[in-house]
Amino acid sequence: MEWLDSFWATYNTLVLSIGTNVLLALSIYLTLATGLLTVANAAFMGIGAYTAGLLTTQLGMPLIVALILGSLLPAVVALAIGRPTLRLSGVYLAMATLAFGEVVRILILNAEGLTGGALGLNGIPQLTQWFDVALAVVLTLVVLLRLARSRIGRTMAAICQDEIATEIMGLNVRAYKLFVFVSGGALAGLAGGLNAHFTFFISPNEYGFERAVDILAMGVLGGTGSPWGAVIGGLLITLLPELLRGLGHYRPLINGIILILIILYSPKGIWNLFRPVSESTRLPAAP
Amino acid sequence: MLAQQIVNAISLGGVYALFALGFTLIFGVLNVVNLAHGAVFMIGAYAALKAVVVLQLPLPVAILVAMLVTGAVGWLLEKFIFAPLRARQAPHLAPMIATIGVAITVTSLIEGTFGSENLRFPAEVLPAEILSMGGGAQITWLELEIIVLAFALMAILLWGLRKTGAGRALRGLAESPKAAALMGVNVEAFFRVTSILAALLGGAAGVLIALYANAVFPHMGQPMLHKGIAVVILGGMGDIRGALLGGFFLGFAEVLSVAYIGSNMRDAIAFGLLFIVLLLRPQGLFGHVAQRRA
DSSP states (O other), X not given: OHHHHHXXXXXXXXXXXXXXXXXXXXXXXXXXXXXXXXXXXXXXXXXXXXXHHHHHHHHOOOHHHHHHHHHHHHHHXXXXXXXXXXXXXXXXXXXXXXXXXXXXXXXXHHOHHHHOGGGOBOOOOOOOOHHHHHHHHHHHXXXXXXXXXXXHHHHHHHHXXXXXXXXXXXXXXXXXXXXXXXXXXXXXXXXXXXXXXXXXXXXXXXXXXXXXHHHHHHHHHHOSSSHHHHHHHHHHHHHHHHHTGGGGGGHHHHHHHHHHHHHHHOTTOSHHHHSOHHHHHHSOOOO | OXXXXXXXXXXXXXXXXXXXXXXXXXXXXXXXXOTTHHHHHHHHHHHHHHHHHTSOOOHHHHHHHHHHHHHHHHHHHIIIIIHHHHHTTXXXXXXXXXXXXXXXXXXXXXXXHHOSSOBOOOGGXXXXXXXXXXXXXXXXXXXXXXXXXXXXXXXXXXXXXXXXXXXXXXXXXXXXHHHHHHTTOOHHHHHHHHHHHHHHHHHHHHHHHXXXXXXXXXXXXXXXXXXXXXXXXXHOTTXXXXXXXXXXXXXXXXXXXXXXXXXXXXXXXXHHHHHHHHHHOTTOSSOSSOTTOX
């Protein structure tokens, strides 16, 4: 078991990052599968990370309480901004959530008394264990896989296909949109809380536009036809830069090229390549 | 004090407007949210810098070189991203995500090639004389040139769109590609021209901001892109005059908030404003009815 110990010592952060990134990918899967392009997940992650981090460092709360509150607060924020924001559609929604993300980042940056400002929040106890992350991922995945096959999942796909037709069928489209937006926010917050408790240090710029794009890339790369797509996306986007360490500054290049190639040649993501033909023609995916 | 702030706001607002014009042109005509516009802007700054430092060209020529280079980038974008996606009738989110990919790719290419540090124009190429204006306001030659160039480019574009046959065809295309095609407009050619034109304006804005702040770095396009988005939404998406007004509006809002509130809240004001406008008036502050609401 010696090799396992040394493997773990070298790669534990990477393994934990894979877990939290899969959670983030699943959080954007929820909205993308409903046909909503929202890029606020990085901001929700930031709110979750700061909430959880402050609760454990300042108030000495146990991790589980911090994590619960760290996913509740972004959910409440999502609920508050979701009602007006989700009236927008398409690119307007994307722009609004982008603007929201910037506002959150700048607020964290400027609330120096609470968050430490640009210097970030230091000395967060490393409480996250591998089984915490594994449990969170497995539970989320099980729930979302069940959800995809349920009435809610089918309604999400229907809204993605044709919002007006879904509304005419008598389904409360606004409520469903709000539901996926809020649960996506909670999930991103949970990922943020878990992440903060193994990186030791967080700063506002980790939750800016670049993180938002990363999360989007995971969702799009894997494909939004199934939660498994998000798992693939999260895994690949986390692992690729590690495998390409030798490239230095050129590393993000690979993410960029993958995004372009996927959109041009396999717009439904990698997961779609594995699906049986009949199923993929029956249920086309977003975006 | 106020007069000085107004001078600053006009030069900053002019560059914002120039940048936003290209962005809004692509949205209006191609119906694409081009998130690579910030990267194009950054390429313009690097091209001008290299033209000055490596090729020893005078500044005005370097600006032309930068516009040529970014124009070529615009052509490539159209050829390899926009045209294939249009041919496939991909949903409008597809080009948006693809251009994010382009922005990441280009930024990391530049960062890998030229390094991530902040590069500067050599001091001797920047005109440094200061002109005194009434009311205690001062303006440097550089600011004056930035204002003149930004306004000249905008005036040429507006005149071209209003008065020339090509401009009318382009505006028709923005209304309805199908109708324009039936009227004998070569739609594909105009898409190409629009993409080149927009990139060229973005490149020019890149040079001007690089001169204004005397700073060229790989990630300079990203904050600008966010501001461009703010401007275009403030003015109404796809609306040319809206982009102009929005640019100056943001220029004034930023300069005045720095002067009277504090510099650290500058960006929060721009995006707070944007967020509020989106919620209350998604057609933009100056827009009538958004014709191309998604």
